[in-house]
Amino acid sequence: MIDYQKAVKDLQDKLIMTQAEFAYMLGVSFTSINRWKNGLNRPTTVARKQIVQLCKENNIELKEVNE
Helix, strand or coil: CECHHHHHHHHHHHHCCCHHHHHHHHCCCHHHHHHHHCCCCCCCHHHHHHHHHHHHHCCCCCCECCC
């Protein structure tokens, strides 16, 4: 499974966006981004697809996690 916690952090840093801006871009709440970054929740299927696409577009390597 992809480490979405790391992917979200890396994307936000690379795109130089605030958490609120990043949330707006993905069409989710600030709280959702915060929970993903802190590993409390996983992104929805739609958000996961967007995150994967953004990582590809921005040359961010997706890491796998063992659960």
